[in-house]
Amino acid sequence: MPGEEHPAAAEAPRQLSLLAGFPPARPGAEGVGAPRTAERDPVARVLLDTHVPHLDRAFDYAVPAEMAATAVPGARVKVGFGGQELTGFVLERTAATQVRGRLQPLRRVLSPLPVLAPAVARLAEDVAARSAGSAADVVRLAVPPRVARVEKEVEQRLAEAPERSTGLSPQAPGPSHDAAWADYEGGPAFLAQLAAGGSPRAVAEVLPAHPAHDWTDVLAAAIGAAWRAGRGAVAVVPDQKALARLEHTVADEIGAEHLVRLQAEDGPTPRYRAFLAAATGQVRVVLGTRSAAYAPVDELGLVCCWDDGDENLVEQRAPYQHVRDVLLLRAGATGCAALLAGHAVSPEAQRLVTTGWARRVAPRRDVLRAFMPRVVATADSWHSARDPLAARARLPEAAFRAARAALEHGPVLVQVARAGYAPHLACERCREPARCTACEGPLGVPSARGVPRCGWCGRSAHRWACTACGGTRMRLVAAGALRTAEELGRAFPRVPVIASSGETVRAAVGSAPALVVATPGAEPVAEGGYAAALLLDGDRMLMRPALRAAEQVLRRWYNAAALVRRARDGGVVVVTAGHEGVVGALVRWDPSGHAERELAERHALGLPPAVRSAAVTGPAAAVAAFLADLELPGTVRVVGPTPLEDAPPGEDAPHRALLFFGYGPAAEVTRRLRAARAKASALRKHPPVQVRCDVTDLL
Secondary structure, X not given: OOOOOOHHXXXXXOXXXXXXXXXXXXXXXXXXXXXXXXXXXXXXXXEEOOOOHHHOOEEEEEOEHHHOOOOOOOOEEEEXXXXXXXXXXXXXXXXXXXXXXXXXXXXXXXXXXXXXXXXXXXXXXXXXXXXXXXXXXXXXXXXXXXXXXXXXXXXXHHHHOXXXXXXXXXXXXXXXXXXXXXXXXXXXXXXXXXXXXXXXXXXXXXXXXXXXXXXXXXXXXXXXHHHHOOOEEEEEOOOHHHHHHHHHHHHHHHOHHHEEEEOHHHOHHHHHHHHHHHHOOOOOEEEEOHHHHHOOOOOEEEEEEEOOOOHHHEOOOOOOOXXXXXXXXXXXXXXXXEEEEEOOOXXXXXXXXXXXXXXXXXXXXXXXXXXXXXXXXXXXXXXXXHOOOOOOOOOOHHHHHHHHHHOOOOOEEEEOOOOOOEXXXXXXXXXXXXXXXXXXXXXXXXXXXXXXXXXXXXXXXXXXXXXXXXXXXXXXXEOOHHHHHHHHHHHOOOOOEEEEEOOEOOOEEOOOOOEEEEOOOOOOEEOOOEOEEXXXXXXXXXXXXXXXXXXXXXXXXXXXXXXXXXXXXXXXXEEOOOOHHHHHHHHHOOHHHHHHHHHHHHHHHOOOOXXXXXXXXXXXXXXXXXXXXXXXXXXXXXXXXXXXXXXXXXXXXXXXXXEEEOOOOHHHHHHHHHHHHHHHHHHOOOOOOEEEEOOHHHO
């Protein structure tokens, strides 16, 4: 096996008296008929593209002479390993190897283009070390799948113009968005430091409902400042809708020919073409979703992330890292500037401010009051005294009146918790939740005339009967976006009703009066802003048994309210939830204050992000054996393992153990987690377990 010591070479004694005076043999030159290796740096260290944890290291291969010019660091190659042919990436070329015996040669170079930049390879190792994962898994996220036709196009272009582009234009557009930072304390200084080639780090609280600019102008001005200083920039957003808005504004700032976007929705060919444009130095600004955090940008000067509290920024594949952590690691390794911006402030971002790693950039209170909409809470004492049934109604009278008045001046946004028509059903007789008879999954109705269907297995429940009382009729428990749109259409006749949820997400709507029903994150942008917004189902969302429930609901409210016109232009936001702390933070528009209080509470309780965390999931016996191999420090708090909710009983039922540990011993704990994964994979003493770090979405 490549990279391992040959047994015969280890046991046979060397006849030093006969070999004295002869130079050591070059790698690959031993034996009769061995292929001729490269004269210079004949050893290639290759990272294999494999999911096997115990193979997560570099292996040495001999570089044949005919591949000396193409097997460059970063090139994609084919190698032999264990009787198979695997893909790998050349990490570096060296003159010697520590492996005794003959090295296997590289089989072929798939492309001489260096798609894995050395800085990105080091970043992948840093992310894997922090997440207790495999560097190969991170590289698989960082480097898109190969498209041979695109590589040939790029190779031909580079042959015609071999020099790397600076990414700058002699007639670049001017700084058209710098004024967006004028309303923020510390904003102009941050921008000036970026323009001077500095590396400031900031957490920015973006103004809502500004008539002259929005969050895309704030990010575009920062990106433009770094770009005009001769440096590159990477910006990551949660979804395609936000990416389209940011791309339009940044193109206006620096010119569309100087940027590319990276997102999986574009398809393999456009995505790989954009990736190679950055990898070959043709552009220095990359915008995109999660994988754009690894973009190979020359002279990186700025990394920025919009709305870092969004759950879409958590990678859904191993090692399940958060984009914010990737960008912070990259900023620390390269010394570039960093910007986390949003209408809300996550506890993780607030911790960066509290520890002094980043500065707070926010508008003054008088400026904020001038641009925020008026926020009305229907559950406060004043409204409760005048409408005693407001707490029980899904659409209280105050919200109905606000919507009716606002429809005379423009569109009204209605935010609801769930997509679909009726996502949850219950027995009409005994009120027990309606469950699928095949898998015990929840039953729901996808449309007004649809048949109840299981949300897990997708089976239709044509002949359903309640297992508790035998009843055969169901009742609606929760109304989705489609059902809400139907009800509002009856309540407001002759008013258009637009739904934006699920697979049908609208990017924008006009300024004409309309009711726009949307789920969180799917709210369209209204031309001129919404006249009002109704934030429904808040109590239902806050009842979710999750650590981040309150902060996630508040973040969704801030993002929706930011689409509403300012109060002086008649903009009003009506929130129907009764949670005093979260509703109060919205009424005062105090995102950093709420984040600071959340962080203080979690410090007292020893919960993330005050501490780091990890989750080990698998069969009970496997989790117990894995934890026993860890030999964790005494400062690590272990909770569990306990069976997962809704898991079927049995020996193989999934269990989960949670680990909580401070930032000081975090590197040692993640190193042991990573080593235990590799050991379990190699010895196969128990079934595999899943290891995830910083699992706030699981708490």
